Amino acid sequence: MSFNIALSGLYAAQKHLDVTANNIANVNTIGFKSSRAEFADVYSSSIFSNAKTTVGSGVTTATVSQQFHQGALNFTDNSLDLAIQGNGFFVTAANIGDLDRTYTRAGAFQLDSSGYVTTAQGDYLQVYEVNDDGTPKTVSLDSTVPLQVPDTAGSPEATSTETMSLNLPAGATAVDPANFDPTDSDTYTSSTSVVVYDSLGESHTMTHYFVKDSTATNTWRMFNYMDDLPVDITGGSTVSTTAPTCATLVFDSTGQLDTTVATNPDPDPIVTEELGSSGAGVITNGADGTQTITIDFDSITQYSSSFEVSSLSQDGSTVGRLTKVDIGSDGVVAATYSNGTTTYLGAIAMANFANPQGLTQVGDTSWKASLLSGDAVPGQANTGTFGKIQSSALEASNSNLTSELVELITAQRNYQANSRALEVNSTLQQTILQIR
Incomplete structure (x- = not known):
């Protein structure tokens, strides 16, 4: 029994080391959310056992929960770098027309060869279609479309x-x-x-x-x-x-x-x-x-x-060339062209969850909805708890390097202590086997 208890302690200490090492490795990952290993004791008994004298059976990993507290903002010179000050998530899709959505806090977006705004992995940033005044036509994740920034605006219009x-x-x-x-x-x-x-x-x-x-x-x-x-x-x-x-x-x-x-x-x-x-x-x-x-x-x-x-x-105009892209705190994307026209391209779709810790990680600092997280709740930036969007900024990892190094020392000591318990158990058994 004592061997199994010490062995479970080793497994738990190893899990603690793994989680801490992952947090340290991603200390510079944009939009990364640190994790925390949470443990529970193992207590086995039956209706015929004496609860007063029952010894626990070790430890097990209860969950590795992600911590979604806000990371620091680092400001840049790129207007397509976006950060969320609040609890919301950006909505992305792997392909144009896909209804399968992924969610991210990493706002390092860029333009592809067709003018679509994508992540570094090529996922398309989703927006709500807007009216002429920039207000969303509908706030629904099923109606979102990929954000595309046209290089030119309209056709010539003769002055009348x-x-x-x-x-x-x-x-x-x-x-x-x-x-x-x-x-x-x-x-x-x-x-x-x-x-x-x-x-x-x-x-x-x-x-x-x-x-x-x-x-x-x-x-x-x-x-x-x-x-x-x-x-x-x-x-x-x-x-x-x-x-x-x-x-x-x-x-x-x-x-x-x-x-x-x-x-x-x-x-x-x-x-x-x-x-x-x-x-x-x-x-x-x-x-x-x-x-x-x-x-x-x-x-x-x-x-x-x-x-x-x-x-x-x-009231006339010529063909305009893109000169600037502005993104407001409400997520409305406005493109300005050389002919003096300003076109609203969409409002960046935001999502929130009843239980963000229940989201399923899919890599590349992205998540998918699960039964534990609940369905995504759509909304617009700068409303409710979705938070506001900060253009020309990126959210840094929320891993605190100092705290993680302390956790690393703690995990190391736990591993050593459980190793020592395993060694003592081995010595005691060897002593018994040597009795003649």
């Missing part, structure tokens, strides 16, 4: 509307619009420009010249040029044979656009002529030549202050 808000200086020196020359700054009061796009996504510069009219009170003229070529205003006024037709802007005594004047663009926006060869002749690259641009004044005033453009925008 330009919107601006500005103030024209009431105290500016008035000039004769008949003398307007875009190459001579003395013939106009102010100017502003905006980049617009044709149907092929090629950019053009639309410049607006504003002239305070010396021939009429509180009256301004607006001339349009694209790529330094004149563009007529549909139904505009002709003031000279060298300048394009212009829009006439008449203000009242309060500095507001006088809506009683028929030539004013408010409430009807200004429309330019066709930009192709049949009109202004600006578009010559094979794009849609029937393109016109509507100029809509969101707000235009004439106050005694300087010329000021408070907003100037247009």
